[in-house]
Amino acid sequence: MACPQRQRALQEYLSGDLPPVAARELEAHLESCADCARDLAAYRRLMAALSELPDAPPVPGLHRDVMAALRPQLVKWRHRRETRTQLVMRRGLSAVLAGAFALSLSVALWGWMGRIGSVATARFSRDLVGLWKSAQELWQLVRLFGDVLRTLEPAALGLWEALRSSAAPLVPWGPLILASYAAVAVLGGWLCWRAFHALKEGDLSHAS
Amino acid sequence: MHKTSDDLALVRLGLKGDERAFEELVRRYENALYHLAWRMLRNDEEARDVVQEAFLRVYRSLDTFDQSRKFSTWVLRIATNLCIDRYRRRKVWLLSIDVDAEDEQRRPIVLVDQGPDPAAVHGKTSLARSLDRMTQRLPPIYRTIIELRYKQSLAYEEIAEVLDVPLGTVKARLHRAHRHLKDLLSEAGIGPEAWDA
Numbered sequence: 403m404a405c406p407q408r409q410r411a412l413q414e415y416l417s418g419d420l421p422p423v424a425a426r427e428l429e430a431h432l433e434s435c436a437d438c439a440r441d442l443a444a445y446r447r448l449m450a451a452l453s454e455l456p457d458a459p460p461v462p463g464l465h466r467d468v469m470a471a472l473r474p475q476l477v478k479w480r481h482r483r484e485t486r487t488q489l490v491m492r493r494g495l496s497a498v499l500a501g502a503f504a505l506s507l508s509v510a511l512w513g514w515m516g517r518i519g520s521v522a523t524a525r526f527s528r529d530l531v532g533l534w535k536s537a538q539e540l541w542q543l544v545r546l547f548g549d550v551l552r553t554l555e556p557a558a559l560g561l562w563e564a565l566r567s568s569a570a571p572l573v574p575w576g577p578l579i580l581a582s583y584a585a586v587a588v589l590g591g592w593l594c595w596r597a598f599h600a601l602k603e604g605d606l607s608h609a610s
Numbered sequence: 611m612h613k614t615s616d617d618l619a620l621v622r623l624g625l626k627g628d629e630r631a632f633e634e635l636v637r638r639y640e641n642a643l644y645h646l647a648w649r650m651l652r653n654d655e656e657a658r659d660v661v662q663e664a665f666l667r668v669y670r671s672l673d674t675f676d677q678s679r680k681f682s683t684w685v686l687r688i689a690t691n692l693c694i695d696r697y698r699r700r701k702v703w704l705l706s707i708d709v710d711a712e713d714e715q716r717r718p719i720v721l722v723d724q725g726p727d728p729a730a731v732h733g734k735t736s737l738a739r740s741l742d743r744m745t746q747r748l749p750p751i752y753r754t755i756i757e758l759r760y761k762q763s764l765a766y767e768e769i770a771e772v773l774d775v776p777l778g779t780v781k782a783r784l785h786r787a788h789r790h791l792k793d794l795l796s797e798a799g800i801g802p803e804a805w806d807a
């Protein structure tokens with residue numbers, strides 16, 4: 403290698419990055435310098451050969467392995483990534499459920515208290531003690547439901563992931579989620595309706 | 611490589627929590643990342659680890675991704691940094707990859723060969739196979755640039771974005787990589803005089 407300072411120019415000449423004036427100067431030099439001419443040929447062959455570099459060995463099951471490693475983390479991070487709508491839906495769901503159960507329970511309590519005493523006592527209990535107890539029960543239930551949902555959620559999500567990864571292309575998950583929400587809403591509505599009727603019947607029994 | 615707009619659409623879906631969109635991004639780039647990592651680390655297990663960790667980072671920081679840039683260069687950049695970290699942890703690491711320390715005359719240091727020669731099973735030209743062995747002896751920063759330029763066919767500008775260096779540095783490093791390879795081939799007796807055989 404007689405001309406180390408020209409190594410870069412030789413490569414730029416090949417890649418077309420050398421300005422025209424410098425290119426003409428280099429061409430003139432190549433006429434008289436066998437070493438540079440040989441290096442130019444070497445670079446030309448080298449760049450052509452580099453385009454043919456062998457590939458890394460094939461990687462069977464790469465996608466499966468990568469996704470298997472990623473999924474637990476994705477589940478863990480999903481809540482952080484939860485959109486406002488999803489959050490409202492999840493919180494709303496537990497609130498509706500808790501409210502429905504609390505309502506039916508307090509109505510049952512009301513009816514029971516009405517039966518043991520006189521109508522006046524029952525009315526008094528209903529107005530004060532019953533109200534206080536109902537409020538307490540409601541609060542307890544809301545908390546209990548929060549705890550239950552928090553406990554069940556990871557398990558449910560795990561099951562969900564397993565289902566999804568095995569049957570993902572076959573199952574319309576979006577509609578299924580909506581259907582499950584609708585089912586819960588219907589259940590909650592039904593509970594409220596029952597509670598309302600229990601309340602009416604209780605009033606009728608007091609009146610008679 | 612896929613269209614940038616396609617990738618961005620998937621990124622936006624991924625940001626909304628669509629994991630199938632994210633999985634599609636994984637599918638698109640896992641092989642590119644694996645090959646890059648393999649070129650740098652020459653180790654299947656480590657290359658797989660890099661792919662997994664890179665995608666975890668991608669998922670975790672998807673909301674910080676600048677959508678005016680290309681997803682492909684971003685994800686390659688994350689993987690490159692992971693490879694460099696791993697390489698630094700290896701004890702055979704003798705040459706600083708600090709850009710400022712590079713100089714025209716320094717010789718590449720011979721590094722420990724890792725694993726079998728996979729090129730042997732592929733029907734490439736003998737020069738390409740020799741080159742493949744030679745690239746294993748280059749410092750990782752040169753291997754990366756060779757991989758990005760010749761195997762993943764990235765433009766200089768894209769390489770600059772992946773490596774987070776100025777365009778001039780990309781060109782300079784590529785020139786040095788070429789020169790090292792040319793010298794290594796000559797030393798091994800497979801220089802230009804033997805190429806025409």
Ligand SMILES: [Zn+2]
Binds near residue numbers: 404405408431435439
């Ligand atoms: Zn010369």
